[in-house]
Amino acid sequence: MIPKRISSIRFEVLSPQEIRRMSVSKIITPETYDDDGFPIEAGLMDPKLGVIDPGLRCKTCGGKAGECPGHFGHIELAAPVIHVGYAKLISKLLSSTCRECGRVLLRESRKEEFISEIERRKSLGQEYEGVVKEVFRITKGIKKCPHCGADQFDIKFEKPTFIYEGEHRLTPKDVRERLERIPTDDLLVFGLDPKAVRPEWMVLTVLPVPPVTVRPSIILETGQRSEDDLTHKLVDIIRINQRFIENKEAGAPQLILEDLWELLQYHVTTYLDNEVSGIPPARHRSGRPLKTIAQRLKGKEGRFRGSLSGKRVNFSARTVISPDPNLSIMEVGVPITIAQELTVPIYVTPSNIEEAREYILRREHPKANYVIRNDGRRIRVLDLNAEEIAERLEPGWIVERQLKDGDIVLFNRQPSLHRMSIMAHYVKVLPYKTFRLNPAVCPPYNADFDGDEMNLHVPQSLEAQAEAKILMAIQEHILSPRFGGPIIGGIHDHISGLYLLTRGERKFNREEVIYLTRRLDIREIPEPKYKDDDLWTGKQIFSTILPEISLEYKAEICQGCEECKGENCEYDAYVIIKKGELLKGTIDEKSVGAFKGIIIDEIMRKYGPEETRKFIDNMTQLSIRAIMNTGFSFGISDEEIPEEAIQQIKEVLDGAEKKVDELIQQYREGNLEPMPGRSIEETLEMKIMQELGRARDKAGKIASKYLGMENSAVIMAVSGARGSMLNLTQMAACIGQQSVRGERIKRGYTYTNRTLSHFKPGELGSRARGFVRSSYKEGLKPIEFFFHSIGGREGLVDTAVRTSQSGYLQRRLINALQDLKVDYDGTVKEQTSNLIVQFKYGEDGVDPMKSFRGKAVDVRRIMREVLGEEFEEIEAKEK
C-alpha cells in the first residue's frame, strides 16, 4: 500500500462569515461552570465545544474525550477591533488608497504595470516583496487621488493598534469602512491574494472561540478548577463585550463607550499576542504574564519547535553511562530493569505464532509485557492471564516482548551535533543500573564517564530496525564524513597499553602471551621470535590482530629530528608494517587513536567496516590486557623532580624575572624601541610575555629531562594517550603566566594602577601582573592562587558563551542547508525550489567520508599494490 501524502497546505485569512459558519455555539456569557460544576450553555465551556472530562460525550459529535477533536464557537464583538498582527499592514493600506473611493493611489496603467511585475515574479517563484514595498513607497506621498480627485491626508501608525489621519484618530469602525471600499482588483498590487483575504477581515467583528480541547482546565488537588490562560483571556473579552452592549443600549455617553471600546481592543490584542510592544502584557492574578496564542506558537518550547518539529517519545530510556571494555564496540550494556520495561513488537503471523506464544507463557526476563489485539485493545500480560491470552493468540495480533540480547537499539548522547551522535548498537542485557559501552566509542558521542547520561531508543517497525542495522550501525560510522578519517579508535589506556606493549623489543613468555591474547578473535599465535627461550616480542603479539596490510609512517612519539633516520630511528618512532607484520616502530595515537588512527583508516579502506570493527575490538582487548600485564599508575610522586632540577628551574625563572625587570627599566628610561606598528606599552607587554613564556618552556624542558621517558605522565603525553607536555610542565615545574584576553592581568585598583594592594602603584614586574612561579605540585602562593583563579574564570566564561553561540550557528546552518540533497544525476539540488546548487557535488562527486582525507582517490595505495616491491624501492630512493 502506498501511503497517502498531504500534497499542500494553503494559508488564508478567516472571513467573519466563515467564522460563524464553523461555529457550533455563540458564546455570550463569561461564566464557565454553574454551582454544581456543570458547564453552562453558551458559556466558554459549552459542551458543544467538545469534551475534556472522561466519561462525558460531546454535544456536537457525540464523541468521547480523546475521540472528539473539539469544535469552534464564536463571539460577536459589539464593536470592531483591529487585529494586532495586521495593524501595520492596515495602516500601509490606508495610506496607499483613497480615503474617499478606496482605490489605490496609482493611475490604472501604472497599477497594471506593477501587477504584471508581481505576476511575473510569482510565476518564476521569486520574491515579490520588493515590488509591493515600492508601491507603498510611491503611493504614500500622493496628495490627490488620481481617480476621484479627493485630497489625501497623512496616515500615521502608532504601536500597537492606533491609526491616525493627521491629528484625528481613526476608530476601528472607520478603518473597517475604508478597507471595505478597496476594490478587489486593487488587492493584487499590494501582494494580497483576493481569494485569501478581504482587507476588512483584518478588522475583527467576530472572534472565533477555540474548542475546549485546546484550552483544557485542570483540577487541582484541592478540587478547585484552574482554567487555561486562553480561557481567562476569553472571559475578559466577553465581559467587556457584554458591558459594551449594555452601556450602548442604556445610551451611555460616548466617552464611556470609547473607553470600553479601547479596553476591548486591549483584551483582543493581548489575547492574540501578549508580547506586543507599546502596551503592558496581561497578567495572571499571581503576576505572571499570560501565555496567549502567539506565545503558544513562538520560540523553543512553542508549538512549532517544541511540539511539531520535535516530540517526546515512548520506547526510550535514559541513565548514567559507564565503561565496559569487555563489550564489543557494537554492543551496549542495558540494565536488566530497563530491558524489562522496554519492548519490541512481534507481529504475529502463522509462522511465528509459536514463538510469540512462548514469550507470553514465560515467567521471567525475555517475556511478553503486552499484547495488542486485532481491535487495537492493549492487554497487559500477567501470570494470571498469560495462559488464556496464549490460547486466544492469533495472527494479526502484536506481542510486545521485552528487550533481549541481540536486539537493535539506537543510542544517543546530547548535544547531538553530528550524525555519529545517534548510532545503532546491539543490546547486551547486564546487571546493575547503568548503560555500558566500550570506551572506544566515546569520541563520536563525545562522552566520558564523569556522570554523563545517555538515551536509548527501541525502533519498533521492522523497517526502522532494518535501517538501523544497515545505516546506523557503529561500524558504518567508523569514518567521519567531516574529514574522511576514523572517529572511533583507541583512547587513553588503549594507547598507553599498546605503547607499552610494542615499544622496543619487550619480550613475553608463553604464560604472558596466553594471558594477553586469550580474548582475541585470532586462530593461532605465531612462532616465538626467540625460539630458544620460548619468548615472543610485543610487536609480534600486536601483529596477530593485524590483517594483511603494509604501511610506513612516523608515529606520534616522533621527535621531529632534523634528519629522519627512517627505520633506524633511535626512538623507535618509525613504524613499518609489512604484510600484516609490525616490524619496526611503536604503536601509539597516530596508529590506532580516534581521529588519527592510520592503521584503522587503512583496514577500513582495504577490508571494510566489519573487519575494522573486529580489529578495534581486538585492539581494545589486547591493549587493556597489555596495560594490566605491565601495570600502570600515576600519583603525585610521579611529578617529583630532584633538588638539582628545582635549582635549575629556579635559576631560569630568576633569570627571566631579572630580564623582565630590565625591560621595565628600559621602558621607564624611554630606551625601549617600539616594534613596527605598536606602541611602546604594547611592545613592552609583548616582550615580557615572550620572555616569561620562554622561561616557562625552559623550566618544562628541565623538568621533563629529569622525569625521564619511563615516567607514567611522560608516557601518556608522548604517546598521545592523555595530557600534554604543557600539563606536565605546569604540574612539575612552573604554571606560568595567567592571562585575561591574551594579556597579562592588569585589572584591579584602577586609580593606583595595581592588581593588588601588595604591590607598589604602577608596578609592572612579573609577579605583580599574574606570573605564577610555583608548580601545581609545589602549591601556589596566596597571590598566585588569586591570579590563577582569574585566569581560570575567563576559561569558564568562555566555554559558557561559546556553547550557546556555536549552538545557534549550527541551528542556522542546518536550517539553511537541510533541503540540499544529491540527486540521481550527481547534482546538488534544493528540494523545495528544485534549484541546482552544485552541478557536481564537491566538484568531483566524491563522498567526503569515503575520500582519503579529502583526496578523491588514494593513488599511492593503489600504486603500492600494483607495483609491489618496485614501489618501495623507488620510495626509498625518493628519500
Place this chain on the structure above:
Amino acid sequence: MKYADILNKYPFPQKVKEEINSELEKFNVKKTQARKIVERCFQAYLQNLIEPGEPAGIVAAQSIGEPGTQMTMRTFHYAGVAEIDVTLGLPRLIEIMDVRKNPSTPMMTIRLAEDYAKDREKAREVANRIEATYILDIAEVVTDIRNMQIIIKLDRVAMERKQISFEEVKKKIEKGLKESVLEDEEKMEIIIQIKEPSYKTLLSTYEKLRKMVIMGIKEIRRVIIRKEEDEYILYTEGSNLKKVMKMKGVDFTRTITNNIYEIYEVLGIEAARNAIIREAKSTLEEQGLEVDDRHIMLVADAMTSGGELRQIGRHGVAGEKQSILARAAFEMTVNNLLDAAVRGDVDRLSGITENIIVGQPIKLGTGDVELISKIGSKK
C-alpha cells in the same frame, strides 16, 4: 601531462587526473603498469562517489557546526603578520556565515606589480599612498583661541617619510575646510583663520581637521611592509578593495581582502564564493580543525547560488525558504504565518521540516525512493 592518453579514456575530474598524473610521473611508471594503476584508480573513484539521495546539506552543516564547540572565543590573535590583529575562531566563522558588511577586523594582503615588488623604497612609496595619513601624523596642531586660528606646524621629517609636499597638504586642507587658509612656507606653517567668531566653529573645525585624511585611503588605518621570499608584500589594517585595486603599483590580480562583501561588490559572485571558501577554510585550519573542503564549498554555494550573497540565517538562505512551515519553525513564527495568510501562500510540503511537522516521511535517503515492490501478488 605525460600520461594524458591513458587518463583521458576515463571520465575523471580534472583535479584527480592531474593528481594521478603527477604521482605517476614522480615514480616514472611504465605505460603498461600505468594503465593498470589508472584502471584501479578509476574503480576506486567510482566506489568513492557520493550516493544519490545523500543529505549533503545536513552533513555539511553538521561538519562545520560540530567543531564550532571546540573553537576558541578569543577574538584577537596574531596570524601571519604579528603586527595586525585579526578576528579568529568562532566569532570569525559566525562573521563569515553572517556576511557582515563591516567585519570587525578587515585586512588586506596587497601584492605589488613587478617593478615595485622587489624594491623596498618603491614598496614604501605605494604604502604611503595607501595608508591613511592624518594631519596629526605629519604636524603639530595648535588652536589659538585669542585669534580664532588653528596653527598647523608641519614636521619636515615626517613629511619626508610620508613623501608629501607642503603644497599638497595645503591644497587638501583648503579643499576639505571652508575656512580661509594662510600659509608660511618658511616656517612650514599653515594657519586656518576661522571666519565666524564662535568657539563652537573653532572646535568643530579642529575636529574636522583632525579627522581629515590628508593622503591615502580613509579605511586603511595602517600598512605594514613585509618581505616574503623575494618580494615585498603590503599588509593593511582596514580594507578598501576598489580603491586599492586602482592604485598605481598594485598588482590587483594578486591582491585580496578578507572582507567578503567587498569582494562581492567589486569582483562579483564567483569571487565571493571563492572568498567564502578561502576564509572559512583558513579559519578552521588555524584552529587545527580538519573539515573536508566539500562541506565548505557546499555552504559557499548555497550562499551564492542565487546570484547574490545571502547569509546563513533569517535574512538569507533560511529566510528565503519556499515553505511557510519551515520558516515558521525557524524564526519569526508569528509574522511568517500572518504574512502567508494575506498572501494566500501555499506550502507544497516538499522540504524536510514541513514534512516532519505534518508527520510524513521525508524525501531524503531511503525516504526518497519511490519504487515499491509488490510482495505476494502472483501476477
